[in-house]
Amino acid sequence: MTPGRRAGGRNAGRPHGVADGAPAPPSHVAARPAIEEGGAGAFPAVPPGSPYPDAFYDRDPRLVARELLGAVLQCRTADGVASGRIVETEAYLGPHDPACHAVAGRTARTWFLHGAPGVAYVYRIYGMHWCFNAVTLPEGFGSAVLVRALEPIEGVQLMRRRRSVRTGSVPADRDLTNGPGKLAEALGIDGRLDGVRLDGAPNAAGALTLRAGAPIADAAVIVTPRIGITRAAEWPLRYLVAGSAWVSRTPKAFPRTPY
DNA sequence: TCTACGATCCTG
DNA sequence: AGGATCGTAGAC
Numbered sequence: 345m346t347p348g349r350r351a352g353g354r355n356a357g358r359p360h361g362v363a364d365g366a367p368a369p370p371s372h373v374a375a376r377p378a379i380e381e382g383g384a385g386a387f388p389a390v391p392p393g394s395p396y397p398d399a400f401y402d403r404d405p406r407l408v409a410r411e412l413l414g415a416v417l418q419c420r421t422a423d424g425v426a427s428g429r430i431v432e433t434e435a436y437l438g439p440h441d442p443a444c445h446a447v448a449g450r451t452a453r454t455w456f457l458h459g460a461p462g463v464a465y466v467y468r469i470y471g472m473h474w475c476f477n478a479v480t481l482p483e484g485f486g487s488a489v490l491v492r493a494l495e496p497i498e499g500v501q502l503m504r505r506r507r508s509v510r511t512g513s514v515p516a517d518r519d520l521t522n523g524p525g526k527l528a529e530a531l532g533i534d535g536r537l538d539g540v541r542l543d544g545a546p547n548a549a550g551a552l553t554l555r556a557g558a559p560i561a562d563a564a565v566i567v568t569p570r571i572g573i574t575r576a577a578e579w580p581l582r583y584l585v586a587g588s589a590w591v592s593r594t595p596k597a598f599p600r601t602p603y
Numbered sequence: 604t605c606t607a608c609g610a611t612c613c614t615g
Numbered sequence: 616a617g618g619a620t621c622g623t624a625g626a627c
Contacts, residue, residue, distance in 0.1 A: 448624065448625090451624080452623090453624090468623095470612080472611080472620055475610060492610085570610070572611065573610060
């Protein structure tokens with residue numbers, strides 16, 4: 345971080361592209377939407393093993409992020425099949441969320457972030473890693489859920505092979521998928537899968553399927569701030585399965601709150 | 604055109 | 616704690 349350089353500028357505290365005079369983003373959001381924000385009522389249960397219907401994703405990304413805990417993400421490519429149970433997610437709320445890529449408007453890069461719900465938004469970060477998101481809310485509104493960690497299920501050998509390419513040695517199993525760049529690499533997710541549907545419909549590079557798993561009780565969900573961001577850094581929008589050995593590291597200073 | 608900066612990972 | 620590594624967006 346570069347607090348010294350950021351602190352004094354005219355647009356200090358604002359995302360790029362948000363001009364002086366624009367409405368300030370809310371100083372705080374809750375980990376789940378209020379009733380008047382659409383937080384009331386449960387989504388009809390999806391049978392474990394079934395892909396989610398599009399309507400599941402056409403909701404507040406906080407709800408989708410929390411409910412995707414326990415879901416199983418599977419990727420099929422020419423190299424094989426790999427999958428894992430989701431144990432960590434983050435919600436990116438939309439153009440009013442300073443940490444969300446939607447702040448820059450709809451561009452070539454963020455095209456599918458702003459697209460229909462139930463589709464993958466896969467973007468490159470730091471010039472070298474890919475991150476996988478499930479797009480939420482309707483066409484034209486840029487919001488999504490970042491998947492940050494998985495418990496490996498299928499294709500562990502394939503994951504070890506893919507992940508060892510970078511370093512030359514096979515990482516411990518817990519290091520295969522405990523971070524957004526790691527799980528993308530382990531599953532074989534890259535930019536060729538940007539925009540693919542999450543119900544298993546394939547494109548030329550492969551297919552992604554997101555299926556319901558055993559539900560995770562509210563009491564087993566922990567909330568913290570999001571990792572690695574500098575704007576809206578305190579918003580409690582990271583969701584973890586309590587006690588899972590497969591989540592990424594939480595910084596010591598981060599508050600952990602119950603869902 | 605030029606430049607700054609990441610929703611990260613790995614090694615020391 | 617610092618380097619790798621490059622596409623994107625905004626500034627000029």
